[in-house]
Amino acid sequence: MEVEFHGAAGTVTGSKHLVTLGGRRILLDCGLFQGFKTLRERNWAPPAFDVRSIDAVVLSHAHLDHSGWLPGLVRHGYRGPIYASPATRDLAEVLLLDSAHLQEEDARRANRHGYTRHEKALPLYTTADARRAIAKITPLPTHRELPLGEVGVTLTPVGHLLGACAVTLRHKRQTLAYSGDVGRRHDLLMPAPEALDGADVLLVESTYGNRRHPAEDVAMRLAYIIRDTIKRGGSVLLPSFAVGRAQALMLVLQRLKAAGEIPANVPIYLDSPMAAQATELYRRHRRLLRIAPAEAARLCDGVRIVGSAAQSQRLVASRYPSVIISASGMATGGRVLHHLKHLAPDPRHHVVFAGFQVAGSRGAHMVAGATEVKIHGEYVPVRAQVSGLEGFSGHADADELVQWMRGMRRPPQQTWIVHGEPDAADTLRMRLKDELHWPAHVAEHGQRVEA
Numbered sequence: 001m002e003v004e005f006h007g008a009a010g011t012v013t014g015s016k017h018l019v020t021l022g023g024r025r026i027l028l029d030c031g032l033f034q035g036f037k038t039l040r041e042r043n044w045a046p047p048a049f050d051v052r053s054i055d056a057v058v059l060s061h062a063h064l065d066h067s068g069w070l071p072g073l074v075r076h077g078y079r080g081p082i083y084a085s086p087a088t089r090d091l092a093e094v095l096l097l098d099s100a101h102l103q104e105e106d107a108r109r110a111n112r113h114g115y116t117r118h119e120k121a122l123p124l125y126t127t128a129d130a131r132r133a134i135a136k137i138t139p140l141p142t143h144r145e146l147p148l149g150e151v152g153v154t155l156t157p158v159g160h161l162l163g164a165c166a167v168t169l170r171h172k173r174q175t176l177a178y179s180g181d182v183g184r185r186h187d188l189l190m191p192a193p194e195a196l197d198g199a200d201v202l203l204v205e206s207t208y209g210n211r212r213h214p215a216e217d218v219a220m221r222l223a224y225i226i227r228d229t230i231k232r233g234g235s236v237l238l239p240s241f242a243v244g245r246a247q248a249l250m251l252v253l254q255r256l257k258a259a260g261e262i263p264a265n266v267p268i269y270l271d272s273p274m275a276a277q278a279t280e281l282y283r284r285h286r287r288l289l290r291i292a293p294a295e296a297a298r299l300c301d302g303v304r305i306v307g308s309a310a311q312s313q314r315l316v317a318s319r320y321p322s323v324i325i326s327a328s329g330m331a332t333g334g335r336v337l338h339h340l341k342h343l344a345p346d347p348r349h350h351v352v353f354a355g356f357q358v359a360g361s362r363g364a365h366m367v368a369g370a371t372e373v374k375i376h377g378e379y380v381p382v383r384a385q386v387s388g389l390e391g392f393s394g395h396a397d398a399d400e401l402v403q404w405m406r407g408m409r410r411p412p413q414q415t416w417i418v419h420g421e422p423d424a425a426d427t428l429r430m431r432l433k434d435e436l437h438w439p440a441h442v443a444e445h446g447q448r449v450e451a
Contacts, residue, residue: 001450003448004017004018004019004449005446009444010444011420011421012358013032014033015030015065015418016031022149024056026055026058027056028178029057029180043069056080057081060181061160062095062162063161070082070092071096072129074129081138082136083138083139083146084140085141086139088165091162091278091281093134093137097127098274100123100127100129100130141155157194159394160182162289165180166193176200176203177198177199179203185403187290188248190290190394198410201415203416203418204418205395207420208393209398209424209425210423212399213393213397218392219256223256223261226256226262227262229349234321234346234350235321235324235349236351237324237340237351238325239327239330239331239340239353243278245355267304267323270325271312271326272306274327275327276300283296312335341376344380346383350385352388355394356393366382398431405438411438413439414451415439
């Protein structure tokens with residue numbers, strides 16, 4: 001067995017792990033790099049592996065840092081199948097089409113307003129590229145082994161996001177397991193992650209490998225922020241991942257209204273067509289959720305869905321206090337940027353980032369106290385209050401990751417730590433060494449290992 005780490009090694013994003021096993025070459029995830037410019041530039045580089053040599057791609061879940069480079073892979077000549085759980089397939093279609101649309105919009109805007117260093121700004125990939133990638137995604141039911149030649153592929157639900165799964169590859173008596181992103185035991189929407197039987201080699205994420213989630217009641221904290229902001233005539237902006245986080249926030253807001261913790265008449269807007277589409281998918285796949293079907297059906301009750309760009313612009317111009325959920329979650333693109341340009345300079349407003357912010361992202365800069373941020377080629381002052389509520393994260397924290405790994409019936413012979421910033425990854429490595437007595441290593445970008 002051979003494993004090559006072409007992304008999410010030394011950083012959180014860009015997940016790509018190429019496994020050679022039983023005569024097959026299988027790419028686990030194919031994500032976008034996000035955050036620092038030096039990382040984002042990797043998205044434009046030719047693949048460091050022969051795309052045509054890959055037999056199959058298997059997705060752990062639909063988030064763009066795990067699926068967002070699939071159109072690029074196809075553009076570079078990949079012709080094989082892509083396997084994912086049925087819910088991941090449905091969500092990936094929404095996410096990839098939106099990503100391509102934003103790539104094209106950003107390129108058009110840069111060319112129109114002249115804030116590009118190139119003769120002509122081009123999208124990383126197009127909607128046509130995204131559609132070609134989506135057409136290759138084949139649903140693979142969970143717990144059912146798929147034979148790829150002599151290699152068996154199995155998906156095991158791990159919470160985190162609708163459809164998210166760990167991937168196990170088996171060839172004869174040799175197995176490799178890849179965690180994808182592991183969810184929390186008491187997530188708002190998703191059931192607790194299922195344990196794996198075991199594996200010879202484990203690739204495990206480490207997003208929160210050096211942290212515990214705060215003990216505070218984040219729902220009550222959000223309720224206080226909303227009441228306090230509305231009292232002074234301001235609005236609360238919730239930059240949100242359109243898939244997973246937006247639905248969790250709507251669930252919390254529904255519960256807060258029902259409990260009288262926030263005013264029943266406060267307008268709540270969902271300004272993200274992709275989040276509206278994703279919410280319908282959450283309803284369609286509601287048997288995968290931990291909440292009651294009736295509560296899943298009421299997620300959008302009283303929420304004003306903002307469909308067209310013209311409606312979004314009218315909302316941006318509105319002076320009436322409200323709560324606005326808009327993508328993207330780290331303020332890297334999308335409609336939320338227009339809201340930020342309008343709200344950030346005014347101290348009456350409050351911007352709340354509900355979840356993990358990748359280092360180098362606009363959201364990370366704001367949570368760290370930036371006094372200005374660059375949006376659409378110009379610097380915008382930040383005078384609004386800014387808060388980070390990591391308690392809304394869908395990632396298992398360090399204790400939950402270790403507990404999930406303890407549940408493996410057979411400990412791995414090798415553990416490779418991926419999908420984390422250097423400190424988080426190394427802290428988790430030390431915990432595995434000291435507490436579980438597992439041999440563990442932090443993967444490096446471009447590294448190739450024999451197992």
